[in-house]
Amino acid sequence: MNFLTDKKFLWYVSSFLLLFALLYYGTIAMIGIAAPGGYYSPFVERYLDYVSWIKMSLLWGVGALLGLFGIDTATEPGYLVRIVGKRGVIIAMDCVGYGVYSFWLAYVVTNKGSFVKKGAWVTGGVFLLWFINLVRITLFLYVINKHQAMPLGIDHHTWFNIFAYIFIFIMIYFFNKGTTTTSA
Numbered sequence: 001m002n003f004l005t006d007k008k009f010l011w012y013v014s015s016f017l018l019l020f021a022l023l024y025y026g027t028i029a030m031i032g033i034a035a036p037g038g039y040y041s042p043f044v045e046r047y048l049d050y051v052s053w054i055k056m057s058l059l060w061g062v063g064a065l066l067g068l069f070g071i072d073t074a075t076e077p078g079y080l081v082r083i084v085g086k087r088g089v090i091i092a093m094d095c096v097g098y099g100v101y102s103f104w105l106a107y108v109v110t111n112k113g114s115f116v117k118k119g120a121w122v123t124g125g126v127f128l129l130w131f132i133n134l135v136r137i138t139l140f141l142y143v144i145n146k147h148q149a150m151p152l153g154i155d156h157h158t159w160f161n162i163f164a165y166i167f168i169f170i171m172i173y174f175f176n177k178g179t180t181t182t183s184a
Helices: 007-034 042-047 050-067 098-110 115-145 156-176
Strands: 073-076 080-083 088-090
Touching (some): 007 042, 007 050, 007 098, 050 080, 050 115, 080 115, 088 115, 098 115, 098 156, 115 156
8 A cells, every 4th residue: 555645654653753743842932931031931930940850850960860870960051061070061051852752652642542542652752862961961071071982982872872773773662562553
């Protein structure tokens, strides 16, 4: 059957793309609304700025992870984390990983499954992607303080995307295991 004439497939793809775009560009809009200037909203900044919450959790996580190895860190304004007395990294908006989170959420929501199954997979998947990001930032901070380059000369954001999508495809396999169709 030609997939271009399969209405279920076309509905699935369009639903996925629409939800992905809503999540991805909605996050970008939220970043803009939560930042002073332009269309700034103090309410959004105070109560709905989930991107800054993720950034803070990454700052805390980097410190906790390095602390397990006896390496002390300090956080500074501007979402900067550093090894005490050494170099640091700033966790910018692009470092949060909202693109891979958006992809994963859109995938799970547009597929078949109970609310409980989808909730568990969204939660577990987002946590796994957050943890991969945490490890990436931690390793990057450690590497720059050892004055070494990233493996194979590949940028740390690219490494994050490579590992994130490998794990997303693995999660997709297990999410769909036992499901006969993936259309909504």
